[in-house]
Amino acid sequence: MAPKDIIDTLAGIEPGSxxxxxRARRLQARENAQKSYLSLFEPIDxxxxxxxxxxxxxxxxxxxxxxxxxxxxxxxxxxANADGAALIEPIQVEIARGKTSGPYGxxxxxxxxxxxxxxxxxxxxxxxxxxxxxRLVAAFEHAHxxxxxxxxxxxxxxKALLAAGWSTTGIVTFSQLVAFLSFQVRVVSGLRTLxxxxx
Amino acid sequence: MxxxxxPVVFTQDELGWVSWIDPLPEAELxxxxxxxxxxxxxxxxxxxxxLVRDPEVLEARTKTDKDIFYNVADGLPRAERELAAxxxxxxxxxxxxxxxxxxxASTYSKRREDVQRLLDEGVGADLGERWNAVVKASxxxxxxxxxxxxDNIAELRRAGLDxxxxxxxxxxxxxxxxxxxxxxxxxxxxx
Numbered sequence: 349m350a351p352k353d354i355i356d357t358l359a360g361i362e363p364g365s366x367x368x369x370x371r372a373r374r375l376q377a378r379e380n381a382q383k384s385y386l387s388l389f390e391p392i393d394x395x396x397x398x399x400x401x402x403x404x405x406x407x408x409x410x411x412x413x414x415x416x417x418x419x420x421x422x423x424x425x426x427x428a429n430a431d432g433a434a435l436i437e438p439i440q441v442e443i444a445r446g447k448t449s450g451p452y453g454x455x456x457x458x459x460x461x462x463x464x465x466x467x468x469x470x471x472x473x474x475x476x477x478x479x480x481x482x483r484l485v486a487a488f489e490h491a492h493x494x495x496x497x498x499x500x501x502x503x504x505x506x507k508a509l510l511a512a513g514w515s516t517t518g519i520v521t522f523s524q525l526v527a528f529l530s531f532q533v534r535v536v537s538g539l540r541t542l543x544x545x546x547x
Numbered sequence: 548m549x550x551x552x553x554p555v556v557f558t559q560d561e562l563g564w565v566s567w568i569d570p571l572p573e574a575e576l577x578x579x580x581x582x583x584x585x586x587x588x589x590x591x592x593x594x595x596x597x598l599v600r601d602p603e604v605l606e607a608r609t610k611t612d613k614d615i616f617y618n619v620a621d622g623l624p625r626a627e628r629e630l631a632a633x634x635x636x637x638x639x640x641x642x643x644x645x646x647x648x649x650x651x652a653s654t655y656s657k658r659r660e661d662v663q664r665l666l667d668e669g670v671g672a673d674l675g676e677r678w679n680a681v682v683k684a685s686x687x688x689x690x691x692x693x694x695x696x697x698d699n700i701a702e703l704r705r706a707g708l709d710x711x712x713x714x715x716x717x718x719x720x721x722x723x724x725x726x727x728x729x730x731x732x733x734x735x736x737x738x
Binding site: 366367370371373374375376377379380381383384386387388391392412413414449450451453455456457458459460463490493494495496498499501503505506510516517519520521523524526527528530531532533534535537538539541542544545546 | 553554555556557567568569597598600601603604605606607608610611613614615618620621622638639640641642669688689690691692693695696697699700701710711713714715717718720721722724725726727728729731732733735
């Protein structure tokens, strides 16, 4: 029997339970969801995207999905980082400012334009910018786009990250981190819902 | 970039994809990168040569993806996993991802017309009880805040899915919330 992984921990799945047995039937997916988590949060090389930045983005992104064991987990990870603890409060304020409902955004101009849906274009507040710094300000604004309106993404958004000091490799890892969390928070929520419906 | 011809509708046609930031040149790939690519042939793809800038994350992501979709030893039929991927992509607005997984859904289900209605009409298209339940569950999972709840589970069960199959829906739909965000934000599709 495999030891509990991060999804088990966050979803409250116990060894020997029905869901544990079901997850064991997708062992490669189970092991690699865990490896994805580890390679994002305990990377070989954090030179392009520091551990404190990773924890800060994770706390912001999971917080935008609403309070949950996942959001609490990443907030604690940030609190445990020497450079991260001071960011908890400004991030909580920014989460409250950024909360909305998605997905929304625009399609390429044409027949799909009738499905365009307007919504919040989030920008970090002026007061919090000095606390977060230019890199995290750009990261939070892009992360909010990825969470709520990914179809609005444009090449200009990449330029904004580059201009804020992100390297191309850093942008790749940062995008993977936000996208991975979008997956993880849903798997955890889905499995919790299924467990509750089977109780 | 002048050669990009972006599609303006959802389609089952094969599309290209063009990166907005620099992929690694093929000549610079090392064994560490090839391990990240998993399939060496992926070195030909701009998308994978971009993601391979972080090889460890790409390798883990690729192996997660492959098991969720290709491991059909038991659980949900491949067609319905692809349907979950296509519905998620339709709802999030990823024309590229939707094209690939709509094609797979058509291939494995032999229901090309129904898949096309999902693309043309959107996630509200009536595709029969079982497919409707899969699409609705995928849409609920794609929403932020997540709207997936006990009603989705009940509906999937009424449509004949057991818990292992429901986990395949959850995994497939959730994975496309990962995939869509990369494809939509790092580059764009081209006809």
